[in-house]
Amino acid sequence: MAIPQTQTAATVPKLGGGVVFDNNYPVPKPGQNEVLAKVLYSGVCQSDLHTQAGIASGHDGKPIVNIKLPHVGGHEGVGRIVSLGPGVDEDIKVGRFVGIRFASRICRRCEFCLAGTEQYCTKSTNHLHHEDGSFQEYIALDAGYLTLLPDDIDPVTIGPVLCAGLTTYKAVKNANVRAGHTVVVVGAGGGLGHLAVQYALAQGAIVIGVDGGSEKGDFIRSLGATHYIDFTTTDVVGKVVELTNGVGANAVVVTAGNVKAFVLAADMLKVGGTLSCVGIPPEKGFLETPISRIVIKGLHITGNLVGSLKECLEAVDLVRRGVVKPKVVVRPFEDLPAVYEELERGDITGRIVLKIAKDE
Numbered sequence: 436m437a438i439p440q441t442q443t444a445a446t447v448p449k450l451g452g453g454v455v456f457d458n459n460y461p462v463p464k465p466g467q468n469e470v471l472a473k474v475l476y477s478g479v480c481q482s483d484l485h486t487q488a489g490i491a492s493g494h495d496g497k498p499i500v501n502i503k504l505p506h507v508g509g510h511e512g513v514g515r516i517v518s519l520g521p522g523v524d525e526d527i528k529v530g531r532f533v534g535i536r537f538a539s540r541i542c543r544r545c546e547f548c549l550a551g552t553e554q555y556c557t558k559s560t561n562h563l564h565h566e567d568g569s570f571q572e573y574i575a576l577d578a579g580y581l582t583l584l585p586d587d588i589d590p591v592t593i594g595p596v597l598c599a600g601l602t603t604y605k606a607v608k609n610a611n612v613r614a615g616h617t618v619v620v621v622g623a624g625g626g627l628g629h630l631a632v633q634y635a636l637a638q639g640a641i642v643i644g645v646d647g648g649s650e651k652g653d654f655i656r657s658l659g660a661t662h663y664i665d666f667t668t669t670d671v672v673g674k675v676v677e678l679t680n681g682v683g684a685n686a687v688v689v690t691a692g693n694v695k696a697f698v699l700a701a702d703m704l705k706v707g708g709t710l711s712c713v714g715i716p717p718e719k720g721f722l723e724t725p726i727s728r729i730v731i732k733g734l735h736i737t738g739n740l741v742g743s744l745k746e747c748l749e750a751v752d753l754v755r756r757g758v759v760k761p762k763v764v765v766r767p768f769e770d771l772p773a774v775y776e777e778l779e780r781g782d783i784t785g786r787i788v789l790k791i792a793k794d795e
């Protein structure tokens with residue numbers, strides 16, 4: 436296969452300045468121990484939206500602005516290896532499916548890498564702030580930290596699993612969800628939420644989905660959620676307490692990306708319950724749960740940044756085996772600016788996946 440010198444990339448020359456499609460963007464050359472992959476499909480994540488707009492929150496609640504420019508987003512990509520740089524191990528072959536995830540490179544030596552929590556690696560780089568992501572036709576990837584995907588995956592639906600799926604799989608895991616537990620998923624109809632519902636169901640949980648409108652309700656029930664609460668018409672906390680016979684839920688997983696969804700989330704928890712924070716609102720937000728409640732009810736509050744590569748492959752495997760089914764709508768690559776607008780309005784049910792490669 437001939438590899439071109441230039442390609443189409445969705446660039447953001449200036450944060451907040453919008454997407455510019457560059458048809459003469461250079462195709463990277465795979466360096467030492469790197470592979471070159473052709474990008475087939477890529478999901479569009481809320482973090483892409485917030486990063487290109489210059490409003491993504493860092494750990495201090497302030498916007499992350501130290502970002503490589505031009506910015507090329509995309510960290511839910513599925514590609515196919517088309518060439519190998521020097522020094523790549525023999526078991527990595529041209530033709531294999533690879534994932535383009537948030538994490539791009541890690542040090543393999545720091546305490547987090549050694550503990551299998553390499554998403555917190557102190558020297559890591561990622562496909563959001565440091566390196567070009569999957570909103571381009573070709574990408575060079577570190578063969579030493581490669582997300583090699585099984586051959587029998589569906590490249591159309593697996594992209595969203597690499598960020599949204601992994602994150603929610605991990606959120607459910609962090610909340611120690613077991614069979615018979617009640618789990619509330621806030622934002623249950625969205626890209627993250629619809630996967631959180633299914634990963635919780637896969638653990639045997641009784642799931643209460645929270646979102647807005649009757650269309651989202653139908654969708655959330657179709658995923659297998661036992662109850663749906665429409666926050667536009669119903670007092671969510673009161674309803675959860677009622678549905679759980681006055682005791683509250685074992686876990687609340689908040690996947691919505693706005694502050695309001697978090698404020699009262701811990702008020703729905705049962706004694707010993709866990710609030711699992713997943714979405715990252717662009718503004719500085721605060722929980723309004725009284726400290727006394729956290730102490731007296733023995734609550735746990737946990738956060739969650741994607742997950743490790745191993746956990747990613749576990750999340751992928753549940754999809755590969757048909758236990759969890761991402762709901763995706765495929766759109767052409769050129770639709771990215773329109774998709775950002777729809778994400779902004781919260782109009783999207785499930786996940787939108789862009790078809791990046793024209794001929795595959």
Ligand SMILES: [Zn+2]
Pocket residue numbers: 480481482483510537598599
């Ligand atoms: Zn993401």
Ligand SMILES: [Zn+2]
Pocket residue numbers: 541542543544545546547548549553556557558559
């Ligand atoms: Zn490290």
